[in-house]
Amino acid sequence: MKLYIKLFVATLIGFSSCANAQPKKEVEILQKQLISRMTGNEEWSDSKILEERGSNKDRKTAAEILIHALTEISLDPERHKYMYPNVNGLVDLLFSPFRGTNVYAAIPATTDSDEFVIIGAHYDSVPGAPGADDNATGVAMVYALAYQISKMEHRARNFTVVFFDQEESDEIGSKAFARKLKKEGVKVHSVHVADMVGWDSDGDLAIEISPARSLMVPAYENAGKDLDVPVYKTNVMSSDHKSFHDAGYTSILITEEYANGDFNPNYHSSDDTIDKLNFEYLYSCTALMFAVMSNLSSEK
Numbered sequence: 052m053k054l055y056i057k058l059f060v061a062t063l064i065g066f067s068s069c070a071n072a073q074p075k076k077e078v079e080i081l082q083k084q085l086i087s088r089m090t091g092n093e094e095w096s097d098s099k100i101l102e103e104r105g106s107n108k109d110r111k112t113a114a115e116i117l118i119h120a121l122t123e124i125s126l127d128p129e130r131h132k133y134m135y136p137n138v139n140g141l142v143d144l145l146f147s148p149f150r151g152t153n154v155y156a157a158i159p160a161t162t163d164s165d166e167f168v169i170i171g172a173h174y175d176s177v178p179g180a181p182g183a184d185d186n187a188t189g190v191a192m193v194y195a196l197a198y199q200i201s202k203m204e205h206r207a208r209n210f211t212v213v214f215f216d217q218e219e220s221d222e223i224g225s226k227a228f229a230r231k232l233k234k235e236g237v238k239v240h241s242v243h244v245a246d247m248v249g250w251d252s253d254g255d256l257a258i259e260i261s262p263a264r265s266l267m268v269p270a271y272e273n274a275g276k277d278l279d280v281p282v283y284k285t286n287v288m289s290s291d292h293k294s295f296h297d298a299g300y301t302s303i304l305i306t307e308e309y310a311n312g313d314f315n316p317n318y319h320s321s322d323d324t325i326d327k328l329n330f331e332y333l334y335s336c337t338a339l340m341f342a343v344m345s346n347l348s349s350e351k
C-alpha cells in the first residue's frame with residue numbers, strides 16, 4: 052500500500068513537472084538518429100559515414116551534422132568559429148593556436164527577458180573512439196531538450212543550446228564560448244553541461260551533478276525527488292562546466308554514475324559504440340533535465 056501510494060504520487064508529480072514534454076517515442080527517435088549519425092552507425096549524407104570526431108576534418112563534419120539536425124527541428128543554428136591560444140609551448144603559442152567551431156542556437160523567451168539559460172554538450176571525441184557515450188549521448192540530450200523547449204508555449208527566459216568543440220583538448224571550445232559570452236555582456240542565468248549520460252549497468256537511473264556547491268544543485272535534487280531518480284553530488288571539474296565556472300558563471304555538470312562504481316568500461320576506447328548505450332537511461336536523464344528547464348522557463 053505504501054509503495055502503491057508512493058508510485059501514484061510520483062507519477063502525478065512527474066507528469067505535472069513534465070507538462071509540455073513531447074511524447075517519449077518522439078524524443079527517443081530524435082536521439083537515436085542523431086547518435087547513429089555521429090557514431091558511424093548511419094549515413095549522415097549520401098553514402099557518407101562519420102566514424103569518430105577526433106581529427107580536424109571529422110570535427111568539421113560533425114559540426115555540419117549538428118547544423119543540419121538543428122535546422123531539422125526548425126531552429127536557426129550558428130557557427131561560433133574561434134581561435135584560442137595554445138599554451139602547450141612557445142612554438143604552439145606562436146604558430147599553432149587552437150581553431151575550432153562551436154555550434155549553437157537561440158530559443159528566445161516568449162516574455163520580456165534578458166536572462167539566458169545555456170545548455171551544452173561537447174561533440175568531439177578522442178581519436179580512435181566512436182564516442183557514443185562520450186559524448187554523443189550528451190549531444191542527443193541537449194538536442195532533445197532544444198526540441199522540447201522550442202515547443203513550449205511559455206518561456207520566461209531565453210535559452211541557448213550549444214555543442215562544444217575540443218573538450219577533449221582541455222575544454223577549449225567551451226572556454227572560447229565563455230569568452231564570447233563575457234565579451235558580448237550576455238546576462239547568463241546558469242550553464243548546464245551534459246557529458247556522458249548513456250551508461251547505467253546497475254539499473255538505478257542515478258545521475259551525478261557537479262560541483263556540489265553549484266547554486267543549481269537544489270533544482271536537480273528536487274527534480275530527482277519528483278521523478279524518483281537518485282541524484283549524487285560530486286566535485287568533478289574535468290568537463291566543459293569548468294570553463295563557465297572559472298569565468299564566474301553559475302554552472303553545473305550532469306553525468307552518469309561514477310561514485311558507486313558504475314563506470315563505463317568503454318570510456319575513450321574503440322568499444323564506446325551505440326550498441327552499448329542504455330537508451331532508457333538516456334531518456335530518464337533527459338526527462339529529469341527537462342523538468343529543471345520547465346521550472347526555469349516558468350519561474351521568475
Ligand SMILES: [Zn+2]
Binds near residue numbers: 173185186246247
Ligand atoms: Zn566527455
